[in-house]
Amino acid sequence: MNEMHPTPRTYIINCVALLALLGLTxxxxxxxxxxxxxxxxxxxxxxxxxxxxxxxxxxxxSKPLIWIFAGAGVFWLGIMLVLALGxxxxxxxx
Amino acid sequence: xxxxxxxxxxQPVARVAxxxxxxxxxxxxxxxxxxxxxxxxxxxxxxxxFFLIGGAAATLMRxxxxxxxxxxxxxxxxxxxxxxxGVVMVWFFLIPSIPxxxxxxxxxxxxxxxxxxxxxxxxxxxxxxMGGGAFAVFSILSGGVDTxxxxxxxxxxxxxxxxxxxxxxxxxxxxxxxxxxxxxxxVTTHKMRAPGxxxxxxxxxxWSLYTTxxxxxxxxxxxxxxxxLMALERAFGxxxxxxxxxxxxxxxQHLFWFxxxxxxxIMILPGMGVVSELITCFARKKIFGYQFxxxxxxxxxxxxxxxxGHHMFVSSQSIYxxxxxSVLSFMVAIPSAIKVFNWTATLxxxxxxxxxxxxxxxGFIGLFTIGGLTGLFLASLAVDVxxxxxxxxxxxxxxxxxxxxxxxxxxxxxxxxxxxxGRMYPEWLAKLAALSIFAGFNLTFFxxxxxxxxxxxxxxxxxxxEFQVLNVLSTAxxxxxxxxxxxxxxxxxWSWKYGKIAGPNPWxxxxxEWTTPSPPPxxxxxxxxxxxxxxxxxxxxxxxxxxxxxxA
Amino acid sequence: MPEIALAPVEHQFENAEQQREAxxxxxxxxxxxxxxxxxxxxxxYTAYRTYYPExxxxxxxxxxxxxxxxxxxxxxxxxxxxxxxVRAARMNRRGLLSILLLVTASLGTAxxxxxxxxxxxxxxxxxxxxxxxxxETSDPVHxxxxxxxxxxxxxxxxxxxxxxxxxxxxFALRAWLFDAFRDHDxxxxxxxxxxxxxxxxxxxxxxxxxxxxxHS
Numbered sequence: 001m002n003e004m005h006p007t008p009r010t011y012i013i014n015c016v017a018l019l020a021l022l023g024l025t026x027x028x029x030x031x032x033x034x035x036x037x038x039x040x041x042x043x044x045x046x047x048x049x050x051x052x053x054x055x056x057x058x059x060x061x062s063k064p065l066i067w068i069f070a071g072a073g074v075f076w077l078g079i080m081l082v083l084a085l086g087x088x089x090x091x092x093x094x
Numbered sequence: 095x096x097x098x099x100x101x102x103x104x105q106p107v108a109r110v111a112x113x114x115x116x117x118x119x120x121x122x123x124x125x126x127x128x129x130x131x132x133x134x135x136x137x138x139x140x141x142x143x144f145f146l147i148g149g150a151a152a153t154l155m156r157x158x159x160x161x162x163x164x165x166x167x168x169x170x171x172x173x174x175x176x177x178x179x180g181v182v183m184v185w186f187f188l189i190p191s192i193p194x195x196x197x198x199x200x201x202x203x204x205x206x207x208x209x210x211x212x213x214x215x216x217x218x219x220x221x222x223x224m225g226g227g228a229f230a231v232f233s234i235l236s237g238g239v240d241t242x243x244x245x246x247x248x249x250x251x252x253x254x255x256x257x258x259x260x261x262x263x264x265x266x267x268x269x270x271x272x273x274x275x276x277x278x279x280x281v282t283t284h285k286m287r288a289p290g291x292x293x294x295x296x297x298x299x300x301w302s303l304y305t306t307x308x309x310x311x312x313x314x315x316x317x318x319x320x321x322x323l324m325a326l327e328r329a330f331g332x333x334x335x336x337x338x339x340x341x342x343x344x345x346x347q348h349l350f351w352f353x354x355x356x357x358x359x360i361m362i363l364p365g366m367g368v369v370s371e372l373i374t375c376f377a378r379k380k381i382f383g384y385q386f387x388x389x390x391x392x393x394x395x396x397x398x399x400x401x402x403g404h405h406m407f408v409s410s411q412s413i414y415x416x417x418x419x420s421v422l423s424f425m426v427a428i429p430s431a432i433k434v435f436n437w438t439a440t441l442x443x444x445x446x447x448x449x450x451x452x453x454x455x456x457g458f459i460g461l462f463t464i465g466g467l468t469g470l471f472l473a474s475l476a477v478d479v480x481x482x483x484x485x486x487x488x489x490x491x492x493x494x495x496x497x498x499x500x501x502x503x504x505x506x507x508x509x510x511x512x513x514x515x516g517r518m519y520p521e522w523l524a525k526l527a528a529l530s531i532f533a534g535f536n537l538t539f540f541x542x543x544x545x546x547x548x549x550x551x552x553x554x555x556x557x558x559x560e561f562q563v564l565n566v567l568s569t570a571x572x573x574x575x576x577x578x579x580x581x582x583x584x585x586x587x588w589s590w591k592y593g594k595i596a597g598p599n600p601w602x603x604x605x606x607e608w609t610t611p612s613p614p615p616x617x618x619x620x621x622x623x624x625x626x627x628x629x630x631x632x633x634x635x636x637x638x639x640x641x642x643x644x645x646a
Numbered sequence: 647m648p649e650i651a652l653a654p655v656e657h658q659f660e661n662a663e664q665q666r667e668a669x670x671x672x673x674x675x676x677x678x679x680x681x682x683x684x685x686x687x688x689x690x691y692t693a694y695r696t697y698y699p700e701x702x703x704x705x706x707x708x709x710x711x712x713x714x715x716x717x718x719x720x721x722x723x724x725x726x727x728x729x730x731x732v733r734a735a736r737m738n739r740r741g742l743l744s745i746l747l748l749v750t751a752s753l754g755t756a757x758x759x760x761x762x763x764x765x766x767x768x769x770x771x772x773x774x775x776x777x778x779x780x781x782e783t784s785d786p787v788h789x790x791x792x793x794x795x796x797x798x799x800x801x802x803x804x805x806x807x808x809x810x811x812x813x814x815x816x817f818a819l820r821a822w823l824f825d826a827f828r829d830h831d832x833x834x835x836x837x838x839x840x841x842x843x844x845x846x847x848x849x850x851x852x853x854x855x856x857x858x859x860x861h862s
Contacts, residue, residue: 005733005736006729008730008733011726011729011730011733012726014726014729015722015723015725015726018722018725018726019719019722019723022715022718022719022722025852025853025857026711026715026857029853029857029860029861030860030861031861032861032862033861037857037861038858041853041854041857042850042853044853045849045850045852045853048722048846048849049846049849049850052725052842052845052846052849053842053846055729056725056726056728056729056838056842056845057838057839057842057843065284065671066670066671066674069671069674069675069678070674070677070678072308072312072678073312073677073678073679073680073681073682074681076312076399076678076681076682076685077681077682077685077688079399079400080316080352080682080685080686080689081685081688081689081692083400083402083403083415083418083419084345084348084352084689084693085692085693085696086412086414086415086418087344087348087403087406087411087412087415088412088693088696088697089412089696090412090413090414090415091411091412091415093412093414202658207658208657208658209657209658210658211658211659211668211672212668212672213656213658215672273679276675277672277675277676277679278672280671280675281668281671281672281675284668284671285664285667285668285671286658286659286664286668311675311676311678311679312678312679312682313682314679315679315680315682315683315685315686316682316683316685316686318683319683319684319686319687320686323686323687323690323798326798330776331776331777332775332776332790332794333794334690334694334791334794334795339787339790339791340698340787340788340790340791341694341791342693342694342697345689345690345693348689349686349689349690352686617657622660
């Protein structure tokens with residue numbers, strides 16, 4: 001309706017960025033970064049997911065309410081992972 | 095047929111008001127309806143049937159527990175009975191009860207809408223529920239399941255007999271019905287409110303349905319995938335839970351309770367919303383601290399997701415995780431207590447009348463408080479070691495589920511029955527039922543606190559002889575409770591046809607649903623209402639003055 | 647009432663804008679549900695990878711990274727095309743919309759075909775968990791666990807892709823034959839959201855499955 005919408009240019013740039021990040025994550029996986037391999041891979045995935053959500057899913061142009069719903073899914077996923085891993089990571093502690 | 099005659103000769107029927115009940119009367123018009131009020135009634139009939147199944151299982155269990163020996167049923171049958179009771183009561187009665195029956199009926203009317211946002215999805219949710227129910231009933235009839243409603247692995251996924259997969263499929267399908275309901279309520283609350291109906295003017299019942307829906311859409315999918323994983327493990331012998339496959343059985347418990355603890359709040363939050371409506375109406379008083387009661391619903395919904403590990407204190411979960419979960423569990427007491435205190439403060443200096451719905455509401459407050467406080471015992475790590483898996487736990491959650499939720503459901507049913515049917519229920523019979531339910535309930539479950547504290551474990555059909563007295567008391571209470579449940583079943587059906595005509599607002603209650611005729615027309619309101627005042631504009635002094643004038 | 651004949655407004659809504667916003671919000675709520683549905687499997691993966699990092703790294707090296715990388719690119723490009731399709735629907739360009747939807751559906755199909763070849767090769771190598779599972783690693787039990795999670799998560803994802811392809815193809819036909827979305831592009835919008843979500847899930851699956859142990 002009256003909301004702003006991305007231009008074809010934005011979509012193309014977004015696509016190129018996503019493919020570049022794909023290349024980057026593959027390349028990074030073959031370098032030995034120790035424990036940071038996983039961190040880097042997940043950060044790149046978050047960036048890619050963020051780009052898709054912001055531009056392809058129009059989150060950047062959406063009302064705050066939609067942000068809240070998009071955020072709620074991520075936040076609750078976080079609750080599940082953090083509290084469950086809180087058990088797994090501390091089971092060996094004495 | 096009927097519709098044809100209606101259209102052919104409009105004159106004779108013009109005197110009878112067009113309501114959602116008589117607008118069309120074919121069976122197809124019910125089974126294919128997208129009217130939220132008719133869907134509510136479809137749900138009401140269905141969950142009543144499931145309640146009878148779950149209640150029958152409970153009756154057999156209580157009969158068996160009359161004596162210390164296993165003389166009525168074998169241990170295997172007993173295992174199946176408590177599984178049937180748990181599964182049916184949790185997923186096919188308690189979870190749907192208030193949201194799908196009263197929520198469906200009232201939510202659009204309370205916010206001044208013609209229907210929910212997605213009426214077809216609403217109907218689909220009922221079919222999903224019934225489809226899931228069909229699987230569950232099939233599983234029961236073809237031999238049952240003996241895992242308990244919790245389906246703990248690796249027992250359920252490897253060793254258990256019976257139709258575990260059919261039962262899990264049933265719950266899986268019914269779960270998507272829950273999600274559809276939750277999704278509908280969230281969008282309806284956001285997008286369908288009448289002009290002027292701001293968030294701070296919403297009835298507290300709407301707040302509670304909204305927060306319940308958040309739990310429904312965010313927790314139920316996790317249950318779905320968990321049961322699917324369990325069923326796959328059982329069907330194909332590959333999976334992630336069985337230690338012999340390199341798995342960790344506790345992962346199942348984490349996933350299961352990530353849903354099933356919040357599910358407790360799915361069951362109790364709508365009940366809390368109902369109590370807020372009943373207390374204000376029958377005390378003729380504005381709710382005390384509206385914002386706090388509303389915010390407490392949100393807090394309970396969110397905090398409810400952070401405490402699931404308290405079911406796993408003795409399951410070899412990390413002790414550090416246990417400590418965190420224990421502290422978080424204590425925190426849920428804060429918003430719950432806010433609600434109880436605010437209801438009590440609402441009663442203060444109110445003009446209180448003891449109609450049946452009010453009896454249920456007051457019963458709820460007392461029993462919920464007992465259930466909640468005993469929850470704190472269970473949330474403490476050390477005490478839980480002693481009472482874990484005993485009748486103490488059984489008594490605790492039945493005080494919440496039956497003493498809280500079922501009381502609220504019955505209270506709500508009586509309160510809105512005149513709106514649903516246009517008829518009043520017989521008051522003295524209803525009071526008798528309410529009192530026998532309250533008495534029967536306490537007699538059933540209070541002895542179980544003592545039994546559990548003395549060490550009687552749950553889920554056994556034989557027990558040490560010294561526990562017999564308390565068990566006989568409990569069974570005696572259960573029979574009073576059962577009688578109390580059958581009474582409303584009878585007189586509500588009777589009143590549908592023969593009850594006194596209620597009129598649009600027999601309780602002189604506030605709220606948009608009371609501004610429309612009883613039973614309401616298909617589109618609820620003739621014109622979209624415009625809301626200018628808060629939800630509970632009652633005046634206790636004026637009521638007192640009226641009463642004095644009437645009795646002078 | 648707006649002057650342009652907009653979408654038919656269903657009886658429960660006051661106007662087309664309310665209808666559109668409700669539908670969009672409903673889709674986002676559904677996607678939050680989906681996120682938690684996948685979340686259960688992601689938790690399983692994370693817990694076991696934390697416990698058995700070596701077994702997971704070794705097993706991950708047995709996955710076919712070329713297939714996975716190409717498939718990621720295919721999905722990312724299909725998402726881009728879908729974004730253009732949503733734009734075409736908004737601009738009421740029926741021909742363009744049908745073509746872009748068909749391209750998206752074809753790319754989705756390509757993803758499934760590539761995945762199918764990958765699955766076939768893995769079955770022939772004995773990487774399907776079950777009695778015939780066979781792998782040369784130091785911890786075959788947890789390697790099997792990795793592959794179970796791999797099959798499960800990619801399988802559920804592929805199911806979502808299949809549903810997406812079917813819907814996109816169906817919508818393409820409706821646009822082409824009946825001009826179904828003229829002044830009524832909400833369904834295309836929602837379809838786009840779903841398709842992008844499926845893409846996001848894959849974006850997270852890809853490194854977890856194919857890249858977990860590549861560096862050593």
